[in-house]
Amino acid sequence: MTSRTTRLATILGASTAALLLTLTGCAGGAASDDSSRIVLGADDGNEAHWTVLKQKLADEGVELEVRTINDGVALNQGVQDGELDVNLFQHLIYLSQFNVENNGSLVPVGATAVYPLALYSEQYQDVKDLPEGATVAIPNNPTNLARGLLNLQTAGLLTLKDGGNALSTPADIETTKVELLPVDTNQTVTALKDGSAQAAIVNNTQAQKGGLGDELIIFKEDLDNPQLAPYINAFVTRDDKKDDPRWEKLVAAYHSPEVEAAVTELNQGNLQFKTEWTGAQLQDELTSLEDALKAQNG
Numbered sequence: 001m002t003s004r005t006t007r008l009a010t011i012l013g014a015s016t017a018a019l020l021l022t023l024t025g026c027a028g029g030a031a032s033d034d035s036s037r038i039v040l041g042a043d044d045g046n047e048a049h050w051t052v053l054k055q056k057l058a059d060e061g062v063e064l065e066v067r068t069i070n071d072g073v074a075l076n077q078g079v080q081d082g083e084l085d086v087n088l089f090q091h092l093i094y095l096s097q098f099n100v101e102n103n104g105s106l107v108p109v110g111a112t113a114v115y116p117l118a119l120y121s122e123q124y125q126d127v128k129d130l131p132e133g134a135t136v137a138i139p140n141n142p143t144n145l146a147r148g149l150l151n152l153q154t155a156g157l158l159t160l161k162d163g164g165n166a167l168s169t170p171a172d173i174e175t176t177k178v179e180l181l182p183v184d185t186n187q188t189v190t191a192l193k194d195g196s197a198q199a200a201i202v203n204n205t206q207a208q209k210g211g212l213g214d215e216l217i218i219f220k221e222d223l224d225n226p227q228l229a230p231y232i233n234a235f236v237t238r239d240d241k242k243d244d245p246r247w248e249k250l251v252a253a254y255h256s257p258e259v260e261a262a263v264t265e266l267n268q269g270n271l272q273f274k275t276e277w278t279g280a281q282l283q284d285e286l287t288s289l290e291d292a293l294k295a296q297n298g
Contacts, residue, residue: 049262108234110251
């Protein structure tokens with residue numbers, strides 16, 4: 001998920017006209033209720049694993065059309081409006097934010113994987129080596145900001161009020177050994193390389209683009225940690241389509257050995273598949289996140 005201190009409305013506040021324009025430019029017509037066809041939106045539709053997935057589904061008698069749309073709001077609005085049957089690009093916390101801010105009715109119907117948000121450094125070999133007051137760059141979008149804070153807390157670099165959660169902000173920091181430098185997600189690698197920060201929280205996609213190898217990771221999340229449930233990536237459709245039998249075939253094909261191998265290669269092994277999560281469990285987690293977000297927003 002797929003990546004995405006600013007207010008959520010800024011992220012999700014694109015105009016309807018802009019969304020429709022984006023979808024019109026990428027779409028090939030409306031989605032389908034045909035049980036033998038799926039129109040799926042993704043932000044990486046040209047990657048090799050989609051070709052493998054198309055073939056796996058074709059063997060099951062299902063035609064998969066993948067439309068590449070490089071905008072998270074447009075991908076969700078496309079499903080909401082019926083231009084797309086389903087999408088795959090986001091984790092549950094991002095989905096909850098979209099639904100709350102846009103009165104959406106989107107739900108997860110199958111889990112894919114969790115991707116790491118690691119702490120990188122070119123100057124130090126271990127998180128314990130970071131000096132007091134070191135500057136740590138951290139993504140400033142609300143989703144990855146909260147996750148980055150939890151990451152730094154687990155690494156022993158700060159503490160958060162009540163242990164923190166997926167909605168934590170810098171205002172929740174109670175103690176810290178480091179100075180935070182919130183930057184755009186795309187600038188986390190830059191901050192590390194130009195010396196603005198001695199360490200940086202970087203998502204898997206940006207690390208690959210920026211040429212950061214695993215040898216530069218000084219702290220990595222435990223992807224088995226239940227606290228990372230909000231960051232499970234999922235196939236998402238409309239609530240009124242959540243029981244469509246096509247999703248069972250889609251999820252099963254995605255978790256076939258061939259597709260998982262292609263996804264693993266793309267991400268250089270930096271992920272953990274979440275085959276044990278059912279659609280119902282994902283939906284329960286989403287409801288909890290939405291309730292928490294509504295409570296926070298008052």
